[in-house]
Amino acid sequence: MTRHVHLTDEQQDLLDSTQVLARDILAPIAEQGTPGTVNRPLLRALAEHGPLRTVFGDEGVSAMQLCLLREALAVHCTEAETALAVQGLGSFPILTAAAPHLREQWIPRVAAGEAVAGFALTEPSAGSDVANLELKATKDGDGYRLTGTKIYISNAPDADIYSVFARTGDPGFRGITAFAVPRDLPGLTGRALQLVSPHPIGTLDFQDVHVPADHVLGEPGGGWDVAMKTLNLFRPSVGAFAIGMAQAALDAAIEHTRTRQAFGKPLAGFQGVSHPLADIATQLHAARLLVHNAATAYDTGADTIAQLSAMAKLLATETAQRAVDLAIQVHGAKALEQGHLLEHLYREVRAPRIYEGASEIQREIIARALYKN
Incomplete structure (x- = not known):
């Protein structure tokens, strides 16, 4: 190691x-x-x-x-x-x-791993633009009635408890409230979705679901702050997930090219093979340092956390995509066989460039920070 x-x-x-x-x-x-x-x-x-x-x-x-x-x-x-x-x-x-x-x-x-949790933010018409979510929470006596749909929710529909974000007020950030919603509440249903890389993920449908008032997370109208506090902690580590996959792909590529013979010598002896791997190793090292820098910024309360987290996620996830693609290229067709490590990573590595803020959103965050002052 x-x-x-x-x-x-x-x-x-x-x-x-x-x-x-x-x-x-x-x-x-x-x-x-x-x-x-x-x-x-x-x-x-x-x-x-x-x-x-x-x-x-x-x-x-x-x-x-x-x-x-x-x-x-x-x-x-x-x-x-x-x-x-x-x-x-x-x-x-x-x-x-x-x-x-x-x-x-x-x-x-x-x-203890006895109950399963899910984070229910994304909606069919509110992906990157989550401030415009439409799941409606209407005040009803001692609680709220939730009506609407969530989609691409990890662990849905089988999680035991969900952190759900719904609209209780005017459009925009300040009209959102967070709720803890157990799976067994009447009116809550869902279905599983099948993606390129199989994960427990699905939809949640709320049909007049009554949620007690004491299940509000934070303050009414404060759901956006609850969501951002969570995402700010976890966003740097999305880059870490990508780095782990990139490292696995690079390790596999190095081992393969060290032993695979072609034209009388190991593949590693060809600069057309070894130099692109050297580039990926360099980019991977830089991405890891940036991810750790963003994490340190969060842990120390630095005011640059949003920009650094965006940079970290952007560089790490894009580098991982290139690393897996290159590792497959140097392996050849065997890497595309079902069950091969790289076939698995090729399907796994695509989603992190989208979830918790697509690469395009990360660039927008970085660009806004550049011009903020």
Whole structure:
């Protein structure tokens, strides 16, 4: 395993031990799951062996810890990485903004992998432009009635609890309220969606779903702040997920080109093969440092976090796409066989350039910061 000189011994140990865990324990459990469905044994293993306990520890998880966990898991088990990330994303609004009785009801179960969480923000007409979401929450006596549809919600429709964002007021950011919505409330249904890379993801349909007033997360009209607090913590680590996949692809390409013979010598002996890999290694190293810089900015309260997180996600996810593509190119047709590591990564690597802010949105955030002053 590579030693990163900018990491502390504790951070390096977390990275290394989590890679071993992903390879030896979690990957076999992931392989036994059904693609496209929630793998509850995998979540329980993430709790039993530490990663979920780190996310929900008494001291709170840092952005850097999230980055190290997600990178390490992604190198050997993307399914475990996604399960950890979505569990954290879906429950963080409850952890930070719910009434005490809701936190006590749900967070211990989520942290133990006994309950599954989902983050319900995206809608059919509100993807990147989430401030214009339309799911309606109408005040009704001692609660609210929710009506509308969410789409591309990870762990839907099988999660046990959702952090849901709905409109309670005027158009725009300040008309949004966050709710903790258990799956078993009457009127809440959903269906699974099949994507290029099978994940537990689907739609949620709200038909006059009554949610008690004490299930509001934060203040009425404060849902945008709840969502952004969650996304700001998790966004740098999307880049870490991409870095883990890129590292796995690069490692596979190096091993293959070192041993594969063509025209009387290893592929590594051809500059047309080795130099593009050198470029990817350089870009990957730069992306990792930028991701860690963004995480440090979040953890220290720097006012540049939005710009740095956008830069980190943009560079890391775009670099990972190139890394996987190049690794396939140097492997040839065998990398496209179903079940090959690179065939798996080729399907997995595409989504991070879209979710939690597409690359185009990240460029817009960066550009606005350049001209802010």
